[in-house]
Amino acid sequence: MSETVKKFLYVNRKAPYGTIYAQESLEVVLIGAAFDQDVSMAFLDDGVFQLTKGQDTKEIGLKNFSPTFRALGDFEVTKLYVEKESLAERGLTLEDLQNIEYEDEDDDWAEKPSIRLVSRAEMADVMADQDVILSF
Amino acid sequence: MSETVKKFLYVNRKAPYGTIYAQESLEVVLIGAAFDQDVSMAFLDDGVFQLTKGQDTKEIGLKNFSPTFRALGDFEVTKLYVEKESLAERGLTLEDLQNIEYEDEDDDWAEKPSIRLVSRAEMADVMADQDVILSF
């Protein structure tokens, strides 16, 4: 295959709903999945709030886009790096986040977690390993 | 005079140029001056950066609106409250700010400083003394 495969990282540092960046970031990721690149998503700082479970936007009148995260696996977006320090500062644990899984085609379609908890130093390594970084 | 005179406070907490709020705040203040209300402006947090002298926007291509602050006196906007703690945290002193004066018609048109340095507690008192607070 002669096509370029680049490492794309989508960096999410903002909370959902107060601004649209989280939602429009997800829209790029879904479209981008068709391009067969090596895609990762990073959630740090207030970006970790995007992944909380139990979001219910009925009363504010905005669209709840959080279920889309659970569909990412179907688009082969399976690497969601979440920063431990960002969670801890916000009083959150992995338990507070949605359960996001993908089916691993190399392992008899076993269901595996898409969320990868990483330290701040590991997050820095993930970032330093990319070709293209899109920030929202 | 039966017309209502209200105390209007324009609160400036943002730096100039990165966003337009500082400039459009000034546009309201100038228009508002025609309404003969009791007008004050508050500069705290990054808002104190709006008043620095020596601003030169030629290379970024934006309009330098900082000279307008010196014209406020002509519009009878003469109370510019600047918070000491905000200046100190940013390594600034009164020396770093423009010299903004007005002519006091009750004192033989003597030139007096429009900038009033206040402590955080005094700023809170100024804010609590208003009828209408417009934030930018």
Add this chain to the structure above:
Amino acid sequence: MKFGIVVNEGPYTHQASDTAYNFAKAALAGGHDISRVFFYHDGVNVGTRLSIPPQDDRQIQEQWTALAKEHDLDLVICIAAAQRRGLLDENEATRQGKDANNIADGFRISGLGQLIEMGIQADRTVTFGD
């Protein structure tokens, strides 16, 4: 009680115009009056009739237009902020030699004086922004 409302941010990007709308609806439902809604800064973009959000999303401009119709609200778009950002009514478009306009039904374009006037007339002024 008479409320004046200031909206400083555009639709969809910031929640400000949604919160302002929900506040306005609740105030009216609670028997209060709204003397005016003033759209300033990027808030002027709320008043475009050309917006086409996805089917499953709210149409922010239409929500305001409907609320204004129902309660006879005065929705004012700041002319100076609107000109910078390309929001025009038919008069302004003609005057400025532009070949199109995009203001929505229920909104009107006027000067910043309307903001000050609202602050004077309203019992409470509430600002929604970024």
Add this chain to the structure above:
Amino acid sequence: MKFGIVVNEGPYTHQASDTAYNFAKAALAGGHDISRVFFYHDGVNVGTRLSIPPQDDRQIQEQWTALAKEHDLDLVICIAAAQRRGLLDENEATRQGKDANNIADGFRISGLGQLIEMGIQADRTVTFGD
């Protein structure tokens, strides 16, 4: 070297589109190529031809249009972001039953795939936003 540029904020409110413009001009002056400029989020509002800033201010859309003409740049406005915010070309307006359009000369409306494609083709992608 080939640069791709992303502009995420609208004109005048944030400095992002100005910085992107100054970066693009400097890159071209330095002998680099710009494979595309992609306008996303409120950045789509840069492409309206209805903007009328004050006489003594810069006209951001015209700056981009002129730069694009001079250097044959590809200025792409994201269609999904543009629809939400009321930025339309003639085709879209017709297709959506809208009675006006407001896109400026030198800009074109297309899908998010163009952003990914730019990321693949450019040697460096630089984002300007809020």
Add this chain to the structure above:
Amino acid sequence: MATLHTVNKSPFATQSLLSCLAHAKAGDTVLMIEDGVYGASAGTGLAEAVAGLGGGVTLAVLAPDLKARGIDAARLMDGVKSVDYAGFVDLAATHDRTQSWL
């Protein structure tokens, strides 16, 4: 003569909540709305600073924004009052002025 302060930014992202609390006076209410509601949670790295600065100030949170973000009301710091949009309107009406910390 009390003020209703509104804060719509996450205190983990910007200084708005801390600046607001530093300027609020006894008798005032600080209402956290939009992304500001994250400031109302107990057990965060900021909860102590928020509780400490809020002496004599009533802390309130807009429940619809809390729900939208998936924050359970059980997480709120002690004494934080929860209101809906009608409650927001009431707060604006019963205070003498509203100040938005944007």
Add this chain to the structure above:
Amino acid sequence: MATLHTVNKSPFATQSLLSCLAHAKAGDTVLMIEDGVYGASAGTGLAEAVAGLGGGVTLAVLAPDLKARGIDAARLMDGVKSVDYAGFVDLAATHDRTQSWL
């Protein structure tokens, strides 16, 4: 394989600069632009934190933004490199990727 980081927010208003510095690696450059240039001044309440986090990282500032805001270059912290738009382009070209801390 180094990264050019850009920060366009005042560190007195948001956490972007501190978060950026906490993720930058030795050999990287952090370029402060727009309202981000306030982070480059010595003698502020944040200068020590900025200098402390920047170990092995080159700090740079966009001079046109500095001038616009009336900050004299003499105020800059030691070792902060000043560039114009052409210098910004050079930095983007000579680093392997650019990351914007928005």
